[in-house]
Amino acid sequence: MPSLFDPIQLGAIQSPNRILMAPLTRGRADKQAVPTDIMVDYYTQRASAGLIISEATGISREGLGWPFAPGLWTDAQVEAWKPVPASVHAAGGRIIAQLWHMGRQVHSSVIGGQPVSSSATATAGEAHTYEGKQAFETARPLTLDEIPRLLEDYALATKNALAAGFDGVQVHSANGYLLDQFLRDNANFRDDRYGGSVENRIRLMREVVERVASVAGADRTSIRLSPNGESQGVNDSNPQPLFVAAAKALDEIGIAFLELREPGPEGTFGRTDVPKLSPAIRQVFNGPLVLNSDYTTVDAAQAAIDRGVADAVSFGRPFIANPDLPARLRSGAPLAESEMRTWYSRGPEGYIDFPALETAAA
Template identity: 50%
Template sequence: MPSLFDPISYGSIDASNRVVMAPLTRCRATKEAVPTEVMKTYYEQRATIGLIVSEATGINRSGLGVPYAPGIWNEEQVEAWKPITKAVHDKGGKIVCQLWHMGRATHSKVTGSQPVSASPTTYPGLLHVYDGKAEPELAHELTVAEIKDIINDYKIAAKNSLAAGFDGVQIHAANGYLLHQFIGDDTNFRTDEYGGSLENKLRIIKEVVTAVVEAVGADKTGIRFSTNGPIQGVFVQDNEHVYLELAKFLNEKKVAFVGLRESSESSTFMDKTTQPKIGKKFAKVFNGKSILNQDYTREEAIKVVESGEADAISFGRATITNPDIVDKLKNNIPFVVREDAIKYWYSRGAEGYTVWPSK
């Protein structure tokens, strides 16, 4: 019977425990999406976590719409990530880079270009820009040639990630961003080979996975899905069928791990669920390691891993105020909870990131 604190291998990535740090957008890079020194301290502080999934990291400028989020598309960014990954490794940790294209959830005030998506739809809410928030813009429907360019950008970003010292990559196909938009019932109205049938809607995800596996190897490749409920205006009606079909494809490609974000009625992040959780069914079909995420308590996390429902559990916001989360989970020490933490999530500098002011 496995324990949350037992070692685990995600393909060729050997982790010391089954606690995973979920990707957390924290906005401490430069305006040019270059990682900064304070980010090294942040990740180093959390290196006892078995596997760190980096904050969502842009594969190109047009797909990175959050101000001060990092990228991995050019040499300057690669060089800036190197001391961060080294710091994690020096502490015995493992870290993968989450590859991100936001699709229609970008704004020209940040990217310098019109947002893009599967079809010409609009993000359902205000978007963060450098001087506050702005109304969303209508997305440009990607041409087939533009889709191919984006797939190549994923491939380049994956290679850059290994060059930067990451142990592997996780493709972000969740939370209402570009790849999720292609399988959404209200975001993909295409009639070409990337729309209409389920086979066509899944095509871009399959092509991205194939490109990344070719670039870095299946043993270093993971992907993240959000498998139930509407997420940032993206809803997948037949979610069980869709994601179990993807599980079978990922088996063919021998993808190492999948992160599943599952919402619930009590969720405190993004939209509430309207569909049943499918993580247990997914884990039975998928041959790689499955990682579940969403507001797990210590007791729930231990039980899920011991029962075999999932191989690991990822924690998000708890790791922000508890960099020593593994020790606290092992010894049943209550987490530090900061009611004011949200005001620091997307701010700048060390405060509320690597150091916390007294209450």
């Protein structure tokens, strides 16, 4: 069996190890979703990851409701992103952009209009806004004649990601966001070709990935799914046939890799008793399979690879306080801890002020 520290081919991208950096929302862009200079340092510090998957990045104002998150739909955003991949590449790293449409998980005060979703539903709880937390609003269903426009939004964001220098893209289809709202039956009540049957509910996901792959190439296209358990109010009554069908469709497209966020009963965030579906998905998806959620040790990650269910593991929160995480995992050094209060704050504290192992030791 390969080691966590062995190289792996992820489509067109040669990764020197199997320790990927998972997408992590950090809120350091400006109000126009334009990346800021501090983000160059942040990503460059983490260039030793086998592959960096960027923080979730909006494909449009309609789809981006998280305060101070970055986008990829304007020229100004593209120009501001360019130093990030350039610096990561100069440091020997690889980085792809995660493309994000939040669907109903936004507030009109941020996006300037009513949220959209698969159906007229609302998430329980409150949305993050520039004016503090506000109750989620009922979304309106996307109409059939809006779907081509949505696909073009994904295509433009993909084109812009490549123009900014990213090595590829990942479609965010997990965690209760727009594509997940179409996939799962407690949020999708449509009676057209995008609702009802499993085949219909995976249709938009497949069309988005096909459109993105037509721009970036399938070998530079990946996707993230969250197949087991509730996520931000989105769930499914029978997830296995749904996500096995989704994985089979993705395999037919020939994407670079599939990432699965799979929390368990002991998870820090999104814990669930719903069995993990990666073994079933492994039977129909023949490309590299990347597992994510609450991996913090070499032993746990290596065990997933040894079982043959994973080809690589993406680490999330450990990368916040450990910019040189692969070196720390290889050496067995203790991991530093981050503080939640700085995860989404605006400045360098808790963002670029964590020292690498050698500096910390000195």
